[in-house]
Amino acid sequence: MTSWKYDVNITRIESRINTDRPSKFDFFVDFHGQIGDDANVDALLGKLRGMTDRLLVLDEKEVHWFPRHISELDLIANRTLDAGVDLEADHPGFHDVAYRKRRAHLADIALKHRMHHETIPSTEYTREEVETWGMVWDTMKDLWEKYACKEYKTSMRLMERHCNYSRDAIPQLSAVASFLKEHSNFRLRPVAGLISSRDFLNGLAFRTFFCTQYIRHPSKPLYTPEPDICHELLGHVPMFVDRDFCDFSQEIGLASLGASDDDITRLARCYWYSVEFGLCREDGTKKAYGAGLLSSFGELEYACRDRVDGEEEDDERPEIRPWDPEVAANLEFPITTYQPVYFIADSLQDGKVKMRKYCEGLSRPFHALFNSQTETVHIDRPVRRAKGVPCSD
Known part of the structure; x- marks a missing residue:
C-alpha cells in the first residue's frame, strides 16, 4: 500500500x-x-x-450521539423521562406514600447500576408485590395458552424451568438476565423509569433491553399506566428467548443509531406496532407476540378473539392490517386506550425480513454492524458523534 x-x-x-x-x-x-x-x-x-x-x-458527518460500545449504555440508561417516583396525579399510587418510597428505592438501585461491571442486584419483593404479580399471572395464564404465539409458549415453559417463573414469586432480574445471555445472547439492564425512544432503541442495537423493576399499584393489579415488571417479565422477556425475535428487535435498534429525529419517530412506531402490539399468523389463526398484548388480559382478547357466529357487527372491533413497516412507520398510535389498528405478520421470520428491508431503505448516516465478541458497533463510514451526552458517575 x-x-x-x-x-x-x-x-x-x-x-x-x-x-x-x-x-x-x-x-x-x-x-x-x-x-x-x-x-x-x-x-x-x-x-x-x-x-x-x-x-x-466520505467526509466526516456529525450525527446524533450514539453508543459505540456496550459499556456506553450506562451513559443513556439513566436519562429517564421520569425518576420512577414523580407519578402523575391520576396514577393509582399517587397518594400512597409507602408505594412512592418503594419506587424511589428501586429507582436508586437502577440509577447506581453499571451493566458492564456488575451483576444485577437481587430485589427482595414484598408479600403484597408478590400477590399483585400472582393476580396478573392467574388472569393471563389461560389467555396465553389460547392466544400467545408458539414461540412465546415455548419460552415460558423454559422460563418456568430455569428462571423460577411462577405465580408465587417474582423472578430475579439477575437470574433471568443470565439465562437470556446464555440462550440468545440478549441482555437486561435495569432502569429507573421511562427513557426516550432514541435511547431505548439504541439499547436494542446491543441486544440489550432496558427493564423496569417496580410493580404496579396493588389497588389495580390488572392495570398499569406505564411499563412495570409484569409488563417486562411476562410480556417482553419470554420473546427474547427466541433468537429470531432478538434479531428482529436488534434490526430496529441498529437502524436507530445516529438516525434523524424523524426516523427515530418512524422506527418507534414500527416497534410499537410489532414488538409491543404485533400479531402473527399461526395455522390460520391470529396469535400475539407483542408484549403490550401478552401482558394485558383485556387487550389480548380484544385483538385476537375472532367474531363468533351470530355475533353482531361491532364498530369497536379493531382493524387488522398486513404487517407493513412503511405503513406502520407513518401511523400514530394511542397510549391510553386499546389500539384501533393491529398489524399481523405471516410469521416472526416474515416480520423480521420486512423490517430489515424497511431499515435498509432508510436514509441512514451509516450502516452499523454489531460485533458480539467485542460488544462493539462498527460503522461503514466516518462520522462525528454530537456532544451533549452526560457522563455516568
Whole structure:
C-alpha cells in the first residue's frame, strides 16, 4: 500500500466486487487523520487520485450521539423521562406514600447500576408485590395458552424451568438476565423509569433491553399506566428467548443509531406496532407476540378473539392490517386506550425480513454492524458523534 510512505495509519480495508463492472473491485478504507487538517492525508489522497478513475471521499458527518460500545449504555440508561417516583396525579399510587418510597428505592438501585461491571442486584419483593404479580399471572395464564404465539409458549415453559417463573414469586432480574445471555445472547439492564425512544432503541442495537423493576399499584393489579415488571417479565422477556425475535428487535435498534429525529419517530412506531402490539399468523389463526398484548388480559382478547357466529357487527372491533413497516412507520398510535389498528405478520421470520428491508431503505448516516465478541458497533463510514451526552458517575 502507498499509505506507509505518507505515515497514514489504516484502521480498516475492505474490498467488494463492483456491481456495475463485475471484473473490477471497489476498495473501502478507513484511516486515522483529518482531510484538510493533515498534510500527509492530503498528500496520500492526491496520489490516489492519479492511480484510479473513481475516488470517493466520505467526509466526516456529525450525527446524533450514539453508543459505540456496550459499556456506553450506562451513559443513556439513566436519562429517564421520569425518576420512577414523580407519578402523575391520576396514577393509582399517587397518594400512597409507602408505594412512592418503594419506587424511589428501586429507582436508586437502577440509577447506581453499571451493566458492564456488575451483576444485577437481587430485589427482595414484598408479600403484597408478590400477590399483585400472582393476580396478573392467574388472569393471563389461560389467555396465553389460547392466544400467545408458539414461540412465546415455548419460552415460558423454559422460563418456568430455569428462571423460577411462577405465580408465587417474582423472578430475579439477575437470574433471568443470565439465562437470556446464555440462550440468545440478549441482555437486561435495569432502569429507573421511562427513557426516550432514541435511547431505548439504541439499547436494542446491543441486544440489550432496558427493564423496569417496580410493580404496579396493588389497588389495580390488572392495570398499569406505564411499563412495570409484569409488563417486562411476562410480556417482553419470554420473546427474547427466541433468537429470531432478538434479531428482529436488534434490526430496529441498529437502524436507530445516529438516525434523524424523524426516523427515530418512524422506527418507534414500527416497534410499537410489532414488538409491543404485533400479531402473527399461526395455522390460520391470529396469535400475539407483542408484549403490550401478552401482558394485558383485556387487550389480548380484544385483538385476537375472532367474531363468533351470530355475533353482531361491532364498530369497536379493531382493524387488522398486513404487517407493513412503511405503513406502520407513518401511523400514530394511542397510549391510553386499546389500539384501533393491529398489524399481523405471516410469521416472526416474515416480520423480521420486512423490517430489515424497511431499515435498509432508510436514509441512514451509516450502516452499523454489531460485533458480539467485542460488544462493539462498527460503522461503514466516518462520522462525528454530537456532544451533549452526560457522563455516568
